[in-house]
Amino acid sequence: MxxxxxxxxxxxxxxxxxxxxxxxxxxxxxxxxxxxxxxxxxxxxxxxxxxxTKEALVLEFVDFCLADAVSWFREQPAMELPDGLQAVVERVLEQLETNPDRIRAVFELAEQSGSVSAHLNELIWRFRTDLADELVRRLPGDPRRAEFVAALSAGIAMNIIETVVRVWVDDPTPTDAKVLARQAMRLLRTGHIPLPGQPNLPTA
Structure with missing residues (x-):
């Protein structure tokens, strides 16, 4: 630079x-x-x-964290996509954890201001779209099926990030966001999270 x-x-x-x-x-x-x-x-x-805009000022840090993770993923060589998605999720959370006060303030301002909340949702949607586009590029086979699978995968990755950050922001005790994310991914892998059309949940 x-x-x-x-x-x-x-x-x-x-x-x-x-x-x-x-x-x-x-x-x-x-x-x-x-x-x-x-x-x-x-x-x-x-x-x-x-x-x-003023909203861009509020969300500058979140925008950077999301965009940085997608840019990083684009630059990576071929890899197993589950590993790549986990790395993207953890990269976002690592960046967010460097400034917890800023993230808590963003959530507070989003609750107070409809325009901030709307712009935050736009950033989240852009992240999902950009991540899905990169997944489509890496998925083999029929392009239409790849787009469908990529959209679902990107949505799940973003939902993990959103849920983990919400828990992390609301919990006053020190919490490692990456640990929470890995717990979430483990629950998904083992079928312990109810999903539409999912068979009966495991008992253990």
């Missing part, structure tokens, strides 16, 4: 951090773009170049 890119990333991070401070102190709705720009010591036009 060159000097210009480093400076841009530093500015981007500063704007996002200052925005979160203001959102936490004054609330999402009461914080203006002008206030965020002033706190970050940049002009409003500069802020908009980095973040076109």
């Amino acid at each position: 060159g000097l210009r890119e480093v400076k841009r990333e530093r500015t981007r991070r500063l704007i996002a951090d200052k925005a979160f401070e203001l959102f936490s102190d004054h609330g999402f709705g009461r914080t203006t773009v002008e206030q965020i720009a002033a706190a970050a010591e940049v002009g409003p036009s500069t802020l908009y170049r980095y973040f076109p």
Whole structure:
């Protein structure tokens, strides 16, 4: 990364951090773009170049974590897809765990603001779509069947991430998100989670 890119990333991070401070102190709705720009010591036009909306400021970290995992998966050589999906799930969670306060704040703001919640759902849907596209590229056989299987697989991966993050955010005790994810995947593998059309659950 060159000097210009480093400076841009530093500015981007500063704007996002200052925005979160203001959102936490004054609330999402009461914080203006002008206030965020002033706190970050940049002009409003500069802020908009980095973040076109206030919602993008809230969700910048989540967006990065999801996009990074898909980009990483695209760069990997051929692998067993269950292993690849597990790696994608764990990569997202590893990134999210580096900033638990930011993630908790995102969930709080999403509960307070319909627009933040809607944009969060858009990010989640984009992740599912991008992951499914990469799975289609890697799945053999009939393309239509591959699309169907890929959509189901990507949806399950995202549901694991969402459920684990929700438990992790709500639980005040330290919890390893990756451990929770592996528990979820083990329950799926052993048939201990009721699914539509599934035979009777194992008793052990």
